[in-house]
Amino acid sequence: MIQLTTSGEESRLTLHEGSGELGHISFRVLPKTSIAVAEHTRVSPEHQGKGIAAKLAASFFEHCQSEGLLVRPVCSYIVAYMERHPELEVLRAPEEA
Template structure:
């Protein structure tokens, strides 16, 4: 596990949060719909799994939702699991 969280950027044009690590693009895709951030897909390169990359992507997406006053629709199974493990974020669920 790395000492620091990976850098995550919001790529609004592509509607995703992303982080490139060791040359691999990792993403949390979304669609904005009627004040809701619909989290559709999270993908992390297999060589990076277990290093907290997906969690960092989702955390950044939830920070964005809070800052923008958006609700979150966790269509992605990873995001659903993340919200179960982090009850403090469940108030964002649409």
Template sequence: MRVVHNPAASRFEAEVEGRLCRADYRMDGDTMLVVHTEVAPILEGQGIAGELVREVFAHAQREGLKVAPMCSYVRAWARRHPEVAGLLAAGW
């Protein structure tokens, strides 16, 4: 699976079995507010959302950005991956 950053749509996306999977964000200064992740129900449980979120944090690290996990999935993922704690915006 290939995750790509689509800055024009403010999202990270992957096409899996012909379905678009995505992690949407908004920018607030140097902070990415990740507001939504979406994976078709038929594709759930394959780690797709996790790969999308992993790429969000990798992008943030490369670009010197912080991440505000507004989406409950992203918050849960970040709790399970303490290595990204330094990329979280203040208060998260």
């Protein structure tokens, strides 16, 4: 199950299995904007290579799209994910925003 938690400006999408966390994406929405800054993707070492990061990234982009957010990819995984999925370019925030 993927769960969204928010604390102030910081948000996290976390993938859980049973009582354990498999991985998460940390992001924040810039104040007074509709820009989500994807800061970090982490997958537990024992679960790497199983598509966990891709599931989290897909959920992150679905969340941003449903909330009307543009994405500023800072996290190297999210940058690479966007390169592999050119259809997501419509969600990329302009650099000057």
